[in-house]
Structure formats: C-alpha cells, structure tokens
Amino acid sequence: MAMRKLEIVHRTYYDYAEPVKLGDYRLMFRPRDSHDLRLLATNLAIEPAAQVRWIYDPFGNSIAIASFAEDAVKSLRFVSTIQLEHYGAPPDVPTIEDYARKLPFAYLAEEAPDLARYLERHYPDPNAQVSTWARQFIEGEGGDETFTALSRMCKGIQETLKYAMRFESGTQPPATTLETGGGTCRDYALLMMEGARALGLAARFVTGYLYDPALDKPDQPGQPHAWMEVYLPGTGWVEFDPTNGIIGSDRLIRVAVARDPEQAMPIKGTFTGAAGVGIMANVEVQVRTMESSAPAPAP
Numbered sequence: 518m519a520m521r522k523l524e525i526v527h528r529t530y531y532d533y534a535e536p537v538k539l540g541d542y543r544l545m546f547r548p549r550d551s552h553d554l555r556l557l558a559t560n561l562a563i564e565p566a567a568q569v570r571w572i573y574d575p576f577g578n579s580i581a582i583a584s585f586a587e588d589a590v591k592s593l594r595f596v597s598t599i600q601l602e603h604y605g606a607p608p609d610v611p612t613i614e615d616y617a618r619k620l621p622f623a624y625l626a627e628e629a630p631d632l633a634r635y636l637e638r639h640y641p642d643p644n645a646q647v648s649t650w651a652r653q654f655i656e657g658e659g660g661d662e663t664f665t666a667l668s669r670m671c672k673g674i675q676e677t678l679k680y681a682m683r684f685e686s687g688t689q690p691p692a693t694t695l696e697t698g699g700g701t702c703r704d705y706a707l708l709m710m711e712g713a714r715a716l717g718l719a720a721r722f723v724t725g726y727l728y729d730p731a732l733d734k735p736d737q738p739g740q741p742h743a744w745m746e747v748y749l750p751g752t753g754w755v756e757f758d759p760t761n762g763i764i765g766s767d768r769l770i771r772v773a774v775a776r777d778p779e780q781a782m783p784i785k786g787t788f789t790g791a792a793g794v795g796i797m798a799n800v801e802v803q804v805r806t807m808e809s810s811a812p813a814p815a816p
Contacts, residue, residue, distance in 0.1 A: 519604075519605065519607075519767070520602055520603065520604050521602070521603050521605070521728065521806055522557070522600070522601070522602055522603075522806065522807035522808050523600070523601055523602075523603055523728060523770065523804060523805065523806060523807060524598070524599070524600050524803075524804075524805055524806075524807050525597075525598070525599045525600075525601070525726050525770065525802065525803070525804050526596065526597070526598050526801075526802070526803045527546055527595075527596070527597040527598075527599075527726075527741065527783075527800075527801075527802050528594075528595070528596050528799075528800070528801045528802075529594075529595045529596075529783075529784055529798070529799070529800050530592070530593070530594050530595075530797075530798070530799045530800075531592065531593040531594075531796060531797070531798050532591065532592050532796070532797040532798075533590070533591050533592065533593075533788075533790065533794055533795070533796055534794055534795035534796070535591070535790060535791050535794050535795075536589035536590060536591050536790065537589060537590065537591075537788040537789060537790030537794060538588060538589055538788060538789040538790065539565075539585040539587070539590060539593065539786070539787075539788050540585075540786060540787035540788055540789065541582055541583065541584050541585075541786060541787070542567075542582070542583045542585075542595075542784060542785070542786030543580055543581075543582055543782075543784070543785045543786060544561070544580065544581040544582075544583060544595065544597075544783070544784055545578060545579075545580060545724060545772055545773045545781065545782065545783045545784075546561065546581065546595075546597035546599070546772065546783065547559055547561075547579045547581070547597075547599065547772070548579075548599070548601065548725070548770065548771060548772045549577065549578070549579055552604070553603070553604045553605065553606065553766060554601055554602070554603055554604070554770070554771065555601060555602040555604075556599065556600075556601050557600040557601055557602060558598075558599070558600040559597075559598070559599050559600075560596075560597070560598045560599075561581060561595070561596075561597050561598075562594070562595075562596040562597075562598075563583055563594065563595055563596075564592075564593070564594040565585060565587045565590050565593070566585075566586075566587075567583035567584060567585050567586075568583070568584045568585075568586070569581050569582065569583050569584075570582050570584075574773075574780070576773070576774055576775055576776075576780070578772075578773035578774065578775070578781075579773075583786075595784065600807065601770070603728070603770055605765065605766045605767035605768060605769070606756075606765045606766045606767065607765050607767050608763070608764040608765035608767065609765070610664055611664065611749060611751070611752035611755055612751050612752050613663060613664065613749050613750065613751045613752055614750040614751035616750070617663060617749060617750040617751065618662060618663055618664075619661045619662055619663060620655055620661050620662075620663050620666060620716055620717065621716070621717050622663070622717070623717075624636075624719070624748075624750065625750065628748075628750070632719040632748055634776055635714075635719035635720055635721050635748065635776060636714060636717070636718070636719045637714065638711060638714050638715065639711065639714075639776075639777055640690045640691055640692070640707075640711055641690065641692065642691075642692060642711070642715075643692055646692045646695055646696075647691045647692055647695065647708070647711050647712060647715055648715040650695055650712065651670065651711075651712035651713070651715040651716055652715075652716075653673075654666045654667075654669040654670045654673060654712075655716065663718075663749065664749070664755075666716065667713065667718075667747055667755075667757060667764075668757075668764055670709055670712055670713070670757075670759070671709065671757040671758070671759045671762060671763075671764055672759075672762050674705050674708060674709060674759035674760075675705075675759055675760065675761065675762035676762070678694070678698055678699050678700065678705065679698055679699035680699060680700070680701070680702075680705075680760060681699045681700065681701070682701065683700065683701050683704075687778075687779065688701075688703045688704055688707050688778040688779070689704050689707075690707075691704075691707055691708040691710075691711040691712070694707070694708045695708070701743075702742055702743045702744070702758075702760040703743040703778050705743075705759040705760045706722055706723070706743045706744050706745040706758075706759065706760075706778070707722065707745075707778055708759070709745050709757060709759045710722060710745045713745075713747050718747050718748070718749075719747065719748040720745055720746065720747050720748075721745065721746050721748075721754070721774050721775060721776055722743065722745055722774065722775045722776070722777060722778045722780075722781050723743065723744050723745060723746055723756065723769075723771055723773070723774050723781070724741065724742070724743050724772055724773050724774075724775075724781040724782075724783060725741070725742060725743075725744075725769060725770045725771045725772040725773070726739075726741065726742055726769075726770040726772070726802060726804050727739065727742040727758070727761070727768055727769060727770075727804070728768045728769075728770060728804050728806075729768070729804070732803075732804065733804070733805050733806055734805075738801040738802060738803055739801075739802045739803070739804060740800060740801075740802055741783050741800070741802055742758075742760075742769070743760075743778070743781075744756060744757060744758035744759070744760070744763070744769060745757055745758075745759070746774065754774075756769055756771070770804070
C-alpha cells in the first residue's frame with residue numbers, strides 16, 4: 518500500500534445576472550479520517566461571508582451548512598483546500614469469505630438488515646433492460662466468481678459506453694444511460710450500482726476526487742468525481758470506478774458515501790431572485806502531490 522500526500526483545491530464560482538438572496542448551502546468537501554485517509558489541514562473560504570456549522574448526515578458524512586446574512590449578492594464563491602495523506606488500496610483480488618466468492622450468495626443474518634437498503638433496486642427497469650445487461654457479466658468461464666463479474670462490469674462500462682459531459686443537474690436513470698450509450702461519471706456509477714444490485718449485491722454511491730498523474734500540474738484543472746462501492750463479505754466495501762476502469766482506491770479520494778447519488782451532491786443550495794435569472798457557474802478541481810510517494814506504515 519503506497520502513501521501519497523495530496524493537496525486538493527476545489528473552487529466553485531457562481532455569478533448571477535441580477536442580485537439574489539442566498540439561502541442555506543450544504544457542502545460536501547471534507548473527507549473523514551480513516552485507516553486509508555488522514556487529514557493534515559483543511560480550509561473553507563466563502564464569499565460573501567457565511568456562518569458555517571458542521572453536521573454528520575445519516576451516512577456519517579461530514580457536512581458544512583453555510584448561512585448568509587447579506588440581503589442580495591451577484592456572486593458566490595467557495596474554495597475548499599484540503600491536505601491529506603492517502604493510503605490507496607491496489608487493485609488486488611480482495612479477501613472474500615468462501616460463501617461469497619461465487620454468485621449468487623446471501624449476506625449473513627447479522628449484516629443483512631444493515632445492507633438491506635443498499636440491496637434494493639432504486640430505479641425503474643423497463644423490460645428488465647438493466648438486469649439483462651448485468652447478467653452478461655456472469656456468463657462464460659469464471660463468470661460466477663463475484664469479483665470477476667464485478668471487474669467485468671466495471672471494465673465493460675468503460676469500454677462500451679461513451680463518456681459525455683452533461684450540464685443538466687442530477688443523475689440520469691440507468692436505463693437511459695444504456696439507451697443513449699453514454700453519460701457522466703455519476704451516471705456510470707449509478708448504472709453499475711443498479712447492475713450490482715440486480716445480481717444481489719449491496720452497492721452505494723461515492724463522491725470525491727480522482728488523482729490523475731497527468732493532471733498533476735498547475736494549469737491542468739479537473740472536476741469532482743464519482744464512483745461506487747460494493748460490499749463483499751470478508752473485505753468490506755470495495756471501490757469500482759467504471760468511468761476509468763479503476764478497481765481499488767489507489768487513485769480515488771473518497772469524500773462521502775450515500776445510498777443514492779442525490780444524497781451526495783458536493784454543493785446543494787437555494788437562492789431567491791427574479792424568475793429565470795441567468796447564472797454562470799464554474800467549477801475547478803486541482804489534485805496534486807505534495808511530495809513523492811512513500812511506503813505506508815501499518816494502519
């Protein structure tokens with residue numbers, strides 16, 4: 518397991534054509550300390566000035582609630598700076614309990630109640646389109662092996678669908694992603710979640726950042742990222758990034774997890790203004806190393 522010291526700067530700017538009154542904004546920028554991620558320093562700059570309080574959501578994610586006192590503004594700025602040590606897990610075959618190594622299997626009674634909502638299908642599946650799509654990954658030699666099937670699904674999304682930026686808010690239904698043949702990272706994560714659930718596996722959504730060595734430069738901004746996790750007995754939540762075909766957390770910096778993508782929006786808020794007021798939004802993320810990788814101590 519390698520350790521990287523990373524600095525993540527996430528800038529979000531909104532400019533309004535006319536003055537607006539800002540409501541509360543809910544911000545998901547801060548990862549939680551864990552055995553694979555250790556926070557070194559954090560800073561959240563907001564303009565105009567806001568009163569910030571911190572809460573934990575139902576999933577244990579760290580949420581900042583920003584409240585504004587100014588009557589009307591024409592711009593809003595958020596700049597989150599985080600420095601951390603990241604101990605990414607490589608894409609090795611995880612240690613899975615014998616009973617769960619092949620599909621189908623049932624989760625044990627002591628875990629099943631807590632995983633129940635992650636097992637449920639959340640979106641309509643017209644003509645069993647998503648279920649049929651998911652079953653192709655368990656066909657052929659080794660297809661009934663749990664990790665093999667998930668790896669095939671992750672790589673299959675990356676190789677057969679076309680990534681496309683989409684500026685509409687929200688995440689499109691998985692059946693739509695299959696019908697259109699493409700989507701964003703959030704769409705890909707949701708498709709794999711519903712595909713895994715169709716195979717009887719517990720899955721959840723992850724929002725955070727991708728460390729890409731090619732973008733480790735001041736003039737190469739990136740974007741927030743999204744992927745998914747599957748719960749595998751014996752190893753716990755395992756990360757799959759179908760946008761990039763990444764398995765394991767070596768390059769993935771987790772900020773928040775949720776049962777559904779709408780529960781894990783990096784920024785969610787409201788404002789009051791003229792009907793149809795024009796908004797210019799700009800988001801930039803810089804993930805860079807602070808120093809060379811080094812062997813990690815035992816967690």
